[in-house]
Amino acid sequence: MYNYKLLVSYDGTNYSGWQVQPNGISIQHLLQKAILTITKEDVIVVGSGRTDAGVHALGQTANFKCSKELDLHSTLRSLNGLIPHDVRIRNIEVVDQDFNARFSAKSKTYHYHLHLGATENPFKRLYSWHLYHKIDIDALKEAAEALVGTFDFTSFSNQSDRGSAGINPVRTIFNIDVVEEDEGICLAYSANGYLYKMVRNITGTLVEVGSGKRSPPDMQKLLNAKDRRLAAAAAPPRGLFLMHVDY
Amino acid sequence: MYNYKLLVSYDGTNYSGWQVQPNGISIQHLLQKAILTITKEDVIVVGSGRTDAGVHALGQTANFKCSKELDLHSTLRSLNGLIPHDVRIRNIEVVDQDFNARFSAKSKTYHYHLHLGATENPFKRLYSWHLYHKIDIDALKEAAEALVGTFDFTSFSNQSDRGSAGINPVRTIFNIDVVEEDEGICLAYSANGYLYKMVRNITGTLVEVGSGKRSPPDMQKLLNAKDRRLAAAAAPPRGLFLMHVDY
Numbered sequence: 001m002y003n004y005k006l007l008v009s010y011d012g013t014n015y016s017g018w019q020v021q022p023n024g025i026s027i028q029h030l031l032q033k034a035i036l037t038i039t040k041e042d043v044i045v046v047g048s049g050r051t052d053a054g055v056h057a058l059g060q061t062a063n064f065k066c067s068k069e070l071d072l073h074s075t076l077r078s079l080n081g082l083i084p085h086d087v088r089i090r091n092i093e094v095v096d097q098d099f100n101a102r103f104s105a106k107s108k109t110y111h112y113h114l115h116l117g118a119t120e121n122p123f124k125r126l127y128s129w130h131l132y133h134k135i136d137i138d139a140l141k142e143a144a145e146a147l148v149g150t151f152d153f154t155s156f157s158n159q160s161d162r163g164s165a166g167i168n169p170v171r172t173i174f175n176i177d178v179v180e181e182d183e184g185i186c187l188a189y190s191a192n193g194y195l196y197k198m199v200r201n202i203t204g205t206l207v208e209v210g211s212g213k214r215s216p217p218d219m220q221k222l223l224n225a226k227d228r229r230l231a232a233a234a235a236p237p238r239g240l241f242l243m244h245v246d247y
Numbered sequence: 248m249y250n251y252k253l254l255v256s257y258d259g260t261n262y263s264g265w266q267v268q269p270n271g272i273s274i275q276h277l278l279q280k281a282i283l284t285i286t287k288e289d290v291i292v293v294g295s296g297r298t299d300a301g302v303h304a305l306g307q308t309a310n311f312k313c314s315k316e317l318d319l320h321s322t323l324r325s326l327n328g329l330i331p332h333d334v335r336i337r338n339i340e341v342v343d344q345d346f347n348a349r350f351s352a353k354s355k356t357y358h359y360h361l362h363l364g365a366t367e368n369p370f371k372r373l374y375s376w377h378l379y380h381k382i383d384i385d386a387l388k389e390a391a392e393a394l395v396g397t398f399d400f401t402s403f404s405n406q407s408d409r410g411s412a413g414i415n416p417v418r419t420i421f422n423i424d425v426v427e428e429d430e431g432i433c434l435a436y437s438a439n440g441y442l443y444k445m446v447r448n449i450t451g452t453l454v455e456v457g458s459g460k461r462s463p464p465d466m467q468k469l470l471n472a473k474d475r476r477l478a479a480a481a482a483p484p485r486g487l488f489l490m491h492v493d494y
Contacts, residue, residue: 010369011369011372080366085367119256119335119336120335121256121335122332123374
């Protein structure tokens with residue numbers, strides 16, 4: 001068996017997310033179908049993690065095992081010819097048998113784009129969360145800082161449809177960069193892993209701090225409470241990008 | 248009568264262009280319908296120029312005349328509430344009676360984005376022309392330079408559906424900046440006006456120079472020939488943005 005690693009970018013707007021779903025078209029399904037056409041093998045494409053419906057990726061990483069030795073260059077072109085243009089495979093390479101896109105991941109980086117301003121920019125409408133009001137960036141930075149480290153993030157995790165019971169709720173956030181960008185703010189998260197909807201739940205809560213509805217010290221209290229009901233609603237999926245996965 | 252000037256941004260992907268058309272939804276139609284709802288007056292919204300189906304605008308400028316004195320802030324909000332999110336009115340102001348968005352324009356700036364690279368970026372697919380091959384940027388710059396000045400641009404103008412006969416084919420291009428950007432090249436055109444499809448026809452021809460299919464001195468010959476059949480096919484609309492109009 002050969003183990004192939006894929007680097008994939010996608011505009012998540014028109015998809016039901018990464019993972020194969022009973023309803024809607026998933027990125028994983030598209031890739032598996034294209035690989036079946038090329039290799040005649042019914043493979044499972046393992047992603048570094050699920051992205052929700054509407055979430056985007058610049059550098060999703062995945063792998064699949066196949067008995068055939070594939071010409072990498074022509075396979076890349078053929079697969080891209082079989083899938084829609086809002087999903088592009090950027091690279092394919094052969095990796096060690098024990099490489100698993102999900103379990104081998106050491107760090108994953110997500111960016112969340114907040115778009116600020118009196119008028120929405122039509123070109124950002126599908127790729128950011130537009131806020132009409134001002135954001136106190138210093139309060140937001142202070143609140144974000146409180147989440148950096150190794151914690152039980154239960155307060156920021158939704159129950160998954162596959163069940164969260166038994167899942168270890170402890171994760172390590174290495175960094176949350178709060179960066180001003182053109183017409184907005186980018187929240188750049190780097191962590192060893194994320195619970196279900198964790199980035200969007202944290203972002204929704206940080207925005208409430210930046211909007212003056214909560215204060216930065218509330219973040220520590222939220223972590224301690226381990227109660228999802230106390231944090232804010234999830235930020236919308238369209239502002240979220242999986243940037244890259246490190247192994 | 249009050250004369251109102253609008254600054255408008257739109258993602259042209261889903262529209263049949265600026266101008267009201269028998270088939271398809273135009274930006275002009277959307278704005279006129281929203282203004283009718285707010286003011287109860289059936290106005291004509293005059294744009295600085297038509298943009299074709301699929302062409303985008305960051306700073307399209309338009310004006311309309313109306314007998315009512317409108318509260319500018321609330322009108323802006325109300326109009327934006329009546330139109331889709333891929334079209335946004337960024338500003339509304341009262342201007343002199345003799346201001347006409349089309350005829351008062353002194354200079355218009357368009358950007359055309361070429362996206363280069365072995366793999367398409369899904370986030371640029373609707374906003375650029377993706378080329379798989381390399382572009383000789385020096386040849387492209389040299390060819391662009393030959394078009395700066397006051398010339399008869401017949402070779403780069405399509406017959407318009409409203410007829411080009413009798414239209415003066417002389418325009419002045421003030422500048423064509425050829426700027427390297429992330430994963431591509433931006434062609435930034437500034438001129439006192441443009442003939443029908445002129446930017447896209449010039450861009451298509453410049454890309455043939457950059458691709459080695461034509462040489463830079465061909466541009467002078469093309470201008471002299473005054474024959475549209477000798478220039479290249481138009482570049483696709485999705486790479487083109489009307490950036491701003493100066494008065």
